[in-house]
Amino acid sequence: MTKATKLLPALPPPQRERLMALAKEVSFPEDARIFEAGGTADRFWVIRSGAVSLDQRVTSLQRVTVATLGSGDLLGWSWLFPPYQWDFGAEAFSPVRAYEFDAAEVRRLCDEDQQLGLILLRQVAEILAHRLETTRGKLMEQYGMRRNSAL
Template sequence: MTKAIKLLTALPPPQRERLMSLAREVAFPEDARIFEAGGTADRFWVIRSGAVSLDQRVTSLQRVTVASLGAGDLLGWSWLFPPYQWDFGAEAFSPVRAYEFDAAAVRRLCEEEPALGLSLVRHVAEILAHRLEMTRGRLMEQYGQNRRSVL
C-alpha cells in the first residue's frame, strides 16, 4: 500500500503559503458532529491535532465508521466536486484542532492560479486514491474473515 499523502506538506511552499492565507483555526470538542452526509460541502479542514471518524449512515439509528483521520489529514473533499454535498458524515473522536478553509474562496484561488489549482486537485486525488485503496484492503480482509467463518 502507498503511504498516506498529507495535503499541506505535499504542496510546494509557495502554493502552501497561498492556500494557508485562506485558513482559519477552529476547534471541535469530542463527539461534535462536523458535517452530515447530504449537507452542503462549503468548507474543508486539515486536521492539526485530534482524531475524526468518517461515517456512513446504515439505518436511521446506526452509523458505520469508514475511516479514521488524524493530524495532517484532509477532512472533506466533496467541496471540490459539484454538487458540493458531503458523501459521508464526520465526528470528532477526540478534541480536534484544525485549519478550516472556505471552499468557494479556495475554488476562486484555484481559478486565479491554475498551477496551484492543478497541484491541489492532483494531491486531493492522490489522497482519495489512497483512502480507496485502504478501504478496499479492509473490505477484502473482512470478506476473507466472513468467508472462512462460512466454510
C-alpha cells in the first residue's frame, strides 16, 4: 500500500497526537481470532508489526481470505458506521503488535475536534476505496484465469 493509504501518517501532527493519546498497545499471538463478522465493532487497531488476514465465511467450515494487512495498516473500519458490526473476520497471520483504540472514545474526540473527524473519515474512505480496488483486481484476475482455463 502507498503512504496515502496509511492512517496515522495522513493525520496532521496535532490531530495525530490527540488520537494517539487514546492508543493502547496490544499484541495478538499467531492464529488468534481478533474479531468475527457480525460482532460488535467497538474498537479498531493500527498494526505496528506482524500480519492480519481479513476473511469472509463462505460455509460453516470454510473462510476465504479477502485481504492481508501489515505494518501501518488500519484494522477495522466498521466502528465508524452504524450499526457498528464487523463486516469481516480477522485473524493474526503472525504475532501482531498494534495500537488499539476504543471506538466510542475516538468518536467523542471526533465530535470535539471536527477537523480530526473530517480527516479521519476521509482517510478511512480512501483506505476502503483502495482495498475495494485491490479486491476488484484480484477478482478480475481470478475470473480471467478461470475464463482462460475453460477455453
